[in-house]
Structures are given as C-alpha cells and as structure tokens.
Amino acid sequence: QSALTQPASVSGSPGQSITISCTGTSSDVGGYNYVSWYQQHPGKAPKLLIYDVSNRPSGVSNRFSGSKSGNTASLTISGLQAEDEADYYCCSYTRSSTLVFGGGTKVTVL
Amino acid sequence: QVQLQESGPGLVKPSQTLSLTCTVSGASISSGAYYWTWIRQHPGEGLEWMGYIHSSGGASYNPSLKSRVTISVDTSRNQFSLKLNSVTAADTALYYCARDSQSGYGGFDYWGQGTLVTVSS
Numbered sequence: 380q381s382a383l384t385q386p387a388s389v390s391g392s393p394g395q396s397i398t399i400s401c402t403g404t405s406s407d408v409g410g411y412n413y414v415s416w417y418q419q420h421p422g423k424a425p426k427l428l429i430y431d432v433s434n435r436p437s438g439v440s441n442r443f444s445g446s447k448s449g450n451t452a453s454l455t456i457s458g459l460q461a462e463d464e465a466d467y468y469c470c471s472y473t474r475s476s477t478l479v480f481g482g483g484t485k486v487t488v489l
Numbered sequence: 490q491v492q493l494q495e496s497g498p499g500l501v502k503p504s505q506t507l508s509l510t511c512t513v514s515g516a517s518i519s520s521g522a523y524y525w526t527w528i529r530q531h532p533g534e535g536l537e538w539m540g541y542i543h544s545s546g547g548a549s550y551n552p553s554l555k556s557r558v559t560i561s562v563d564t565s566r567n568q569f570s571l572k573l574n575s576v577t578a579a580d581t582a583l584y585y586c587a588r589d590s591q592s593g594y595g596g597f598d599y600w601g602q603g604t605l606v607t608v609s610s
Contacts (some may be wrong), residue, residue, distance in 0.1 A: 380552055382535070413594035417536070417537035424585060424603055465550065469537050472594045476549050483535040 383408065383469055383481035390487040396457040399484045401469030402450060407479060409450035413472035414443055416454045419483075420465045428467075429454060456486070464488045491515040493586050493601040501580075507573040511586030511601060512566075519544050519564040524589035526597060527560060527571045529582040530572050537582075542569055543590055549593065576608045 384402040391397040401408065401416075408414055410433045417425035427436055429445035432452060442457045452471070456463055469481040497509035511525070518525060526541040540550035542560040551556050553572070562569045573580060583605050587597040 396505070412595050413591070415591070415597070416593040419536075424600035425597070426600075427596060427598050430591055430598075431594070436598060437594075469530070470536075470538070470595045474512040475552065476593075477540075477551060478593075480536040480538060487497075 380407075380473055380475065380477060380481045383471060383479060385467075385469060385481040385484045387482075388485045388487065390454075390489055391459045392489045393459055393461065396455060397459060397461050397486065399454045399456075399467055399469075399486070401452040401454070401471075401481045403452075403471055403479075404450055406474040407471040408447065408452050410474060411472045412447070414445065414447060414452040415442075415470045416452075417468045417470065418463075418465050419468065425468065459488055461488050491588065491599045493599055495584060495601045495604040497588050497604060498604070499605060499607060501576055501606060502610050503577055503608055504575055505608055507576050507580060509570070509571045509584055509586075509604065509606070510568050511570070512568050513588075514567070516588070516599075517559065517564075517568065518562060518567050521545065522590075524593040525560075525569040526587045527563065527565070528585045528587055528590050528597070530585070530603070531579075531582045539571070539573075541593060543593070578608050580606070581608045582606060 416429040419425040519569040
C-alpha cells in the first residue's frame with residue numbers, strides 16, 4: 380500500500396490559519412470516513428487530534444478541525460500558536476482492512 | 490489512566506527475530522473494545538502502521554510486512570506482542586504500541602513512549 384500524500388512543510392504566522400492536505404485514493408481516503416490526524420513533537424509519541432475525518436477527542440483544542448472532499452482529507456489549524464510547531468500525520472483505513480499513514484508535514488510557526 | 494509500555498531488546502542481529510511486548514495498564518485488553526496496534530518510525534522519517542490484534546485473536550498486518558510479522562495477545566497478562574523475523578538494518582526504528590479506539594479504523598488514542606530497536610551485528 381502506498382503512503383498517503385502530504386506536503387512536506389507548511390508554515391504560518393501566529394494567529395493565522397493553515398491547512399494540511401492528505402491525498403489518497405478511492406481505496407482509502409475517498410472510500411471511507413475513517414481518516415485520523417496526529418501531532419508529534421520532537422522526541423514525543425504522536426497525539427491523536429482528529430478521528431473519523433472530523434471528530435475531536437475530548438481535550439483536543441477546537442482550533443483543530445478536519446474535513447474531507449473526495450480523495451483528499453484536510454486538517455485546519457486556526458489561530459496558529461507557537462506550540463503548534465510540530466509534525467502532523469494523517470492516517471486512513473483502506474479497502475484491504477489495513478491502515479496507512481501519510482508521509483508527514485512539518486508545521487513551522489513563523 | 491491508560492498506559493502502554495513497550496519492552497524488549499534494543500539490539501537485534503541481522504536475520505534474527507525482533508520481539509517486543511507491550512504491557513497495558515488502566516484498561517483491559519480482554520474487554521474487546523479496542524484494537525491493539527504496533528506502529529514504527531524509522532529515524533527521521535514518518536509513521537508506519539505495522540498491524541493490530543483484537544482480544545478475539547483477529548489480526549491485520551501491513552501487506553509490506555505480512556510475511557515477516559506476527560502480533561499476538563496474552564489477555565492473562567494484559568499484554569500484546571510483536572514478532573518480526575528475518576530483520577535487516579532497514580528494520581532499525583522506534584517501535585510504538587498504541588490503542589486503536591475506533592474498532593480498527595484508526596484512532597490511536599493512547600501510545601507507549603516508544604522503544605528504539607537497532608539491527609546490527
């Protein structure tokens with residue numbers, strides 16, 4: 380299975396909104412509403428931000444939101460803060476009943 | 490509070506079998522509510538889903554690893570394990586265990602801190 384496609388890097392200024400895309404195929408992202416997003420700070424385990432495309436777990440800031448259109452899912456971070464500087468990964472369920480991650484996106488707060 | 494803790498050798502010789510265990514506390518593997526997952530991260534790279542197991546024994550594996558990987562569960566010890574055979578230097582990575590709270594559809598809400606495994610002679 381091929382990794383989902385994410386931009387290598389995205390940047391924004393404090394207070395701005397940024398969007399990270401995650402492109403797959405009709406066999407994964409486009410075929411199911413089972414996309415999740417993770418934030419990973421250096422040296423730390425990833426943290427779940429979004430599951431089932433747009434659901435936020437308890438305790439996750441509402442500045443993080445998820446959506447999907449066709450074969451592309453998106454994570455939007457609004458009101459960008461310095462602490463949001465991290466790597467972000469998407470993950471999708473696939474037709475083969477497996478899961479596949481995206482390559483990751485490094486977010487830089489300018 | 491749910492906690493996951495990986496354990497196992499940090500150094501494995503090429504062609505041998507990598508074996509790791511994840512001990513779960515604060516949640517019961519036998520409850521059947523979750524899927525217990527292994528994920529790895531090569532140095533400086535992204536995440537790779539390796540596979541999961543359910544307390545029923547049902548498992549799913551990454552096709553790229555399927556011939557070499559086995560995940561098993563020991564409900565009596567509240568642990569699940571990873572075995573990866575015929576390892577090479579390409580299997581050097583940080584290995585995480587995680588809980589999938591979304592019935593195997595992805596939603597890893599609790600993670601271990603990760604354990605680095607180096608494959609080298």
